[in-house]
Amino acid sequence: MTTDQQSKTQGLIDQAMHFGAHNYHPLEVVLTRGEGPFVWDVEGRRYFDFLSAYSAVNQGHCHPKIVKALVDQSRVLALTSRAFHNDKMGAMLEKIAEVTGFPKVLPMNTGAEGVETAIKAMRRWGYRNKKVAEGKAEIIVALGNFHGRTTTIVGFSDDPGSYQDFGPFTPGFVQVEYGDVAALEAAITPNTVGVLIEPIQGEAGVKIPADGYLAGVRAACSKNNVLLCWDEIQTGLGRTGKMFCWQHEGEEARPDLVILGKALSGGLYPVSCVAGTEEVMNVFDPGSHGSTYGGNPVAAAVAVAALEVLEEEDLPNKALALGEHVKARFDKEITTDNLAETRVRGLMLAVEFKTGIAHDAAVALQHKGVLAKDTHETTIRFAPALTITKEQLDEALDIIIPTLNEF
């Protein structure tokens, strides 16, 4: 490593810090290229990317099939707005309908927009179908949730870092303990229109609820005429070893609405959507919702390719098998007394320590060629591309496990 290269890294960091608002605190690495499970920094060092852009890159960086879809479509037609039809959007909606098993799909761009769309759908269904009195609709959310960064969404977060001094907030949200069906059912009132929950809480540090929770929430919603919306923006599209995380509990846990984002484009483009039942999705009529970029031809071509890659390469099943392998190695080889627990569902992984060393561990891993992100001081989570081979995964674990054992 030359001083020249180091100063290049520092120069790029300084530039971003100087001109950018400081709403992130990234690791001190500047990336310039990605391929499959790997990224390279501007000094030419290769890293295993074990964050995968918070699971947006399930298909691996710059997957050739998705890149081709992006490039080819960009040359032909990129944006029409929804004032006109385009010849690509229908195929995306049909593909998402096929994969989710829902008849209706509404395309947006970012995850947070998908969440906002689901909130609108549940509220309107509540007023029009459940006959809740005007302005009284309640939506139940979980403590520890992360659903995005809009003012409405941060208003029902219990993380002060997310909501402090951004109020006043949208009323109509009720928080309950995550993982507790009885608490959720007790919070349901005649004004409850929906439940919005992550099937595994990703940003909270990969909090996996007990078996039966998802089906239990579904049953409580059905019994009380309340809609269920799983936010599968992070857990969906193969990450947890099933196409959708709810499928770990089968059709018993099927929601009325599901929100997708992140890997819906394999990291090439912001694409999100809500998919749901006719009854709920039919609350939208012309003029009631929209997005200039939502459903654009590039997004559509990219999303179709991204979903085909998940299927063609059997990535959900691969994640399931590789997750078992990781679990076995974690159980056997993580020997530090500082270990609190490991959490594994497919390739959605977290190691929790007893003490707040997670950031130091992430920095140590960075220096050894693995990029991962600490969260809540005590937890490191790992989310490699689902395209990673077993050999590559073992190579990364051969770095990760001994490093964690030093803490």
Ligand SMILES: *Cc1c(COP(=O)(O)O)cnc(C)c1O
């Ligand atoms: C990332 C994420 C979001 C927000 O998505 P953005 O594209 O960043 O707006 C919402 N919900 C969950 C569960 C997420 O992981």
